[in-house]
Amino acid sequence: MSKLEYMDKYPQNTTTKGFILKGMWVTLKTMVRTTLPGRRPMTIQYPYEKEVIPDNYRGRPGLVMNKCIGCGICAKICPTTCIEIIEIDHPELGKVKRPQVNLGRCMMCGYCAEYCPKDAMVVTPEYELASYTRKGLIFDPYELQWDAVPGNEVHMEEVLASEINDPNAKYKAYYDLDRPEADDSKCIGCGRCAKTCPASAIEMIVVGKNEKGKDIKRPKFDGDLCVACEQCVDVCPKSCIELKEVL
């Protein structure tokens, strides 16, 4: 394409539709309105003035220490794997497992608060989290503590597929419905699931005697205490426990 053809594509006259004066009138009105003593500009002077943060704001995650049972669901569901369950010394309970959050990786999605069965992980309105070192951003369970108000909790409220059109259906969550089930033929009665269960919902009961005269133990799952954390599923050496979903 020669140069002349480029120039032809180009508009030759500026338009005369309207004036520039209307825009100038709008800016003048704004300027007068923000300079007069009654009305301030829209900006707030951070850090001297801060915005009002609602209770359900998803800042950093917080931990209500006395509700946590150390089930580890928050660590499993975190998309960035920033939660790690570590052992700490609790003053009353001795050595317990509690979550530790690496805030450098946290994406503040709120899943830990939503999936927590005991509402021990909550969302907090704290967002000023800068630190000088990377280590300073790893919050151990004591630093993670938060005095929760009911607005901080995130509840997971679902209905079953059969109740979609029912306006009065009661809300439930997966930790109320899904329960593990052991396959008797594969179970060797080692009892590891009962030791690992954080909610103490598994009890090894004796169901009979084998040829050598020793007890055959099988796990019994307590439906009221179980929180469907699947720690028994992960730890079973013969993979005989399966989580049965209720849909």
Added chain:
Amino acid sequence: MAEMTVFLGPQHPFGHGLWTIKATLDGEVITDADPIIGYLHRGWEKECESRLFPQIIPMSSRLCYGSSLTWEHLYAKTAEELLGVEVPERAKYLRVIAIELCRIQSHLMWLAALGTDLGNLTVFLYAMRERELLLDLMVKLCGQRMTTNYPRIGGVRNDAPENYERDVLRVLKHLETKHKEQIDLNDNSSIFLSRMQDIGVVSKAEACNMGLVGPSMRASGVDFDVRRDDPYEVYDQFDYEVPVRKEGDAYARYSVRIEEMYQSAEIIRQAFKQMPEGPYRVKVPRAAPVGSHVARVEDPRGESLMWIVGDGGRTPYRLKVRSPNFVTLSLTKKLLLGYRLADLPAIMGSIDVCMGETDR
């Protein structure tokens, strides 16, 4: 005069994200333009192959943080259709309200970026000031301003909070009366018109052949909108217009998007009137059946698709995203050829570039 190659490079106060245009100039006229993308590639599709189905929702909102709700909804819709889950009515209405609020907010951010490109910082601040009101609405709904994580597979995260309808309608009324005057700062300025008219013209045939989608396509005369022609959720229950223009220049793209903002406000009002009572979330299975599914929605930038393949486990086997901006950027040479260097910001501003979804 000899031709000069200029790299309008990745580090540029261009305003629109991280990409390069390699432009060959003859004086001030552009004779060749070559976009170079890929600086923001994060391996999103591969990362998703090792995540559980619910864990991908907050990741998909970071595909394009400006219109994050649309991408989350697209993924939730695709996963629901793969898992064979039906969503309650109230959840559909809540999703529509959230998506349309997100569309208004995304168009306001586009308007702000367009203002800076043309040199008017006042328009930028006025648009951002109104956007703050919409972001406050988002905070009230789900706790975060931009990466909202609101839709879930099987519904939405939580019900609308108390007095939400009153707040939303108040903000919409403010947007349509007081702010309309300040958006018209652009429309009535003959400097703006002379910079945007007859620039970057795309004809109807070219738009169809080269795959341009979204408001840019509707500004060239192609009358297609996924919400109206292939309705999903409850979009067939509403009575709204889809703005279409014939000229195909930058000013037509601008006016299509401004008009879309007000039509979204209409949809939100009708949705609040029609919303039924009932549950808003359904329990879904954790493992997917073997199979694949494609779904498409109308993003603020065009039509976006997602394809998901399940293999029987709890993680997807493959997740593929087609973003509308990727296709639009392939038209760079066609849009820029023959215009001057000074027109480049006006043209690129009217296309609404978002690099997060282009590079993934």
Added chain:
Amino acid sequence: MYDLYSFSKDIVDLILWIVCGILRTVLNINSFCDWLESDNVVGVLVYIIQAVVIFAAIFIVCLTMIWQERKTLGRIMDRRATQVGPLGYFQNLADGMKTMVKEIIIPDSADRMAYDWAVTIVIGTGVLLAGMVPLSDRFFLADYGTGLLIIFAIFSLAPFAILIAGWAQNNKYTLIGGMRACAQMISYEVPMLMILVATVLLAGSLNINDIVAAQQDSTWFFIPQILGLFTFLVAAVAEAERIPFDLPEAEAELVEGWQTEYGGMRWGLIMLGDYFRGYVAASLGVIMFFGGWDGPYLPPEIWFLIKVFIIFFGMIWVRGSLHRIRTDQILNIGWKRLLPLAILNLLVVVTLKVWGVY
């Protein structure tokens, strides 16, 4: 009349009295003191003190103009602007200190001599002009017969220096920016000169004092030259390279235009030079159209500055509301719209003069 010359002479006399007094009585050096007190040396010292006082005054006025611009632009955009100091007045000093400690990066393949000298000419002419504009009939450095013409002549040296500066930095962006700036400035000086001719016809002389005196006798000159006022203000905004004529330093495509590779205090001085040029353009408008330092009650310097600030407020208001105009449209406006208006203005003035109205 007690003007700046007498004030400086008083200061010099005071200093010399102290210094020579000490030298004569304590150290007994007589010949040096006689030389110091001779007419030539005293004359030179008086001029030096005058120049320092004028530069200090103009510098403070320019800092106030920058403060006014930032505050007003902030309120137009519905935000608070500068925050350091009472009402934000010391923000410019804070910015100046920050700019001074920045690292200066000079590209390796830049043409050093042109790089340094071009920017010196741009800044130097700006400061020189700001000192040449008198604030009243007693606050001036030199009263020369062809006042307005010399100011315009030095005003138009800048485009050449900008062109060379744009080329010397060895960067494609700056080259484009420099060429655009040069083209824009050259094409807007012609209408300005036409309006100058009209003003000179009305007043009868090029001397600034005479022009202001002529306005004090009859009306202020914006009444016969209403077209000229509008044209001059548009041309002044274009000469000072402000939005809407901002394309040489458009941030969207060319990072900072012809100033991209200047870092640290060089860039700070270029910014200051830009504001000096803006001050000169506004003060020429005041002298030619609004009566200069004419006004009741207050001292004439304060009137002059008030009028300059009002015109500058108009420039800021335009900056806050409008978009940038494209280069070829800028040149269109300069040659095809403003030049005919300026010639029309000249016709009107000639007609009025022939009819004896002025």
